[in-house]
Amino acid sequence: MPDKANAPLSNLEEWEDFLKVRYPENGQKGSPGFQATDPDKKQEQFRNYETDARPSVREFYRLNHRHQTYDFVQAKRKEFLSLSRRRMSIWEALDYLNTLVDESDPDTDLSQLDHLLQTAEQIRRDGHPRWFILTGLIHDLGKILCLYGEPQWAVVGDTFPVGCAYSEKIVFHQFFADNPDSRVPQFQSRTGAYSEGCGLNQVCLSWGHDEYLYQVVKDYLPKEALYMVRYHSFYPAHREGEYQHLMSAEDKKMFAWVRAFNPYDLYTKSHERPDVEKLRPFYDELIREYFPATLRW
Ligand SMILES: [Fe+2]
Numbered sequence: 275m276p277d278k279a280n281a282p283l284s285n286l287e288e289w290e291d292f293l294k295v296r297y298p299e300n301g302q303k304g305s306p307g308f309q310a311t312d313p314d315k316k317q318e319q320f321r322n323y324e325t326d327a328r329p330s331v332r333e334f335y336r337l338n339h340r341h342q343t344y345d346f347v348q349a350k351r352k353e354f355l356s357l358s359r360r361r362m363s364i365w366e367a368l369d370y371l372n373t374l375v376d377e378s379d380p381d382t383d384l385s386q387l388d389h390l391l392q393t394a395e396q397i398r399r400d401g402h403p404r405w406f407i408l409t410g411l412i413h414d415l416g417k418i419l420c421l422y423g424e425p426q427w428a429v430v431g432d433t434f435p436v437g438c439a440y441s442e443k444i445v446f447h448q449f450f451a452d453n454p455d456s457r458v459p460q461f462q463s464r465t466g467a468y469s470e471g472c473g474l475n476q477v478c479l480s481w482g483h484d485e486y487l488y489q490v491v492k493d494y495l496p497k498e499a500l501y502m503v504r505y506h507s508f509y510p511a512h513r514e515g516e517y518q519h520l521m522s523a524e525d526k527k528m529f530a531w532v533r534a535f536n537p538y539d540l541y542t543k544s545h546e547r548p549d550v551e552k553l554r555p556f557y558d559e560l561i562r563e564y565f566p567a568t569l570r571w
Pocket of ligand 1: 506507
């Protein structure tokens with residue numbers, strides 16, 4: 275496991291709890307027309323989230339913004355995207371992720387699998403398509419990066435493009451001053467290493483569990499689901515409306531699905547433990563409908 279200096283959060287949910295404070299639930303669940311940004315939100319109000327954040331969360335973002343450079347992302351892509359670490363079925367990956375336990379947080383009575391099943395079950399209750407339910411079940415499987423020994427700041431955290439100017443709306447923006455890329459002029463223009471409207475597929479986001487899982491599942495799910503997997507942590511875009519200038523027309527259209535998914539990701543966690551044995555046959559069949567028996571991880 276990573277050393278304490280690289281793991282300021284007592285568990286990965288601490289980042290998600292912070293997101294919930296920053297983006298409180300507004301009851302507009304599951305509609306592709308979900309309004310992402312609050313146009314009236316004052317910059318000052320936005321900064322209060324930073325002031326009120328726990329020291330552990332603050333330290334987590336400090337490390338994330340300091341170390342997620344363009345070169346770091348290229349190195350991690352090279353290290354992980356050959357997908358040559360393991361061969362696992364979706365259930366094996368769920369079981370593997372479930373071994374990620376928070377010794378430091380005895381109050382967390384629910385496992386990673388419980389959280390994912392809760393998300394999927396809420397999507398199912400709301401009558402969404404089967405691929406949407408499946409996306410709820412698998413969307414955080416990329417967090418197995420933690421089990422490979424990767425530091426928290428390279429697994430979770432709001433993602434952002436590297437190699438171009440950092441949006442002012444990225445939380446703890448001031449920590450980018452310590453990122454070596456902030457002293458590389460070609461990485462600090464509006465489009466940086468990219469070009470106007472080039473499409474997000476050309477853009478490298480900060481490294482984490484979204485991109486890793488996207489690469490694992492990209493041949494098997496509908497495009498809408500892949501957008502959800504790949505960009506669910508890209509809060510600067512799907513909640514703040516930033517980086518439109520790098521998006522293609524298709525990205526802009528598809529982000530309606532990323533926004534439709536976000537409330538399930540953020541707000542469905544409860545203390546009610548799902549009945550895994552009872553639910554298993556439904557999910558076994560759903561997984562078989564889309565995925566081969568094993569995948570490369
Ligand atoms: Fe996630």
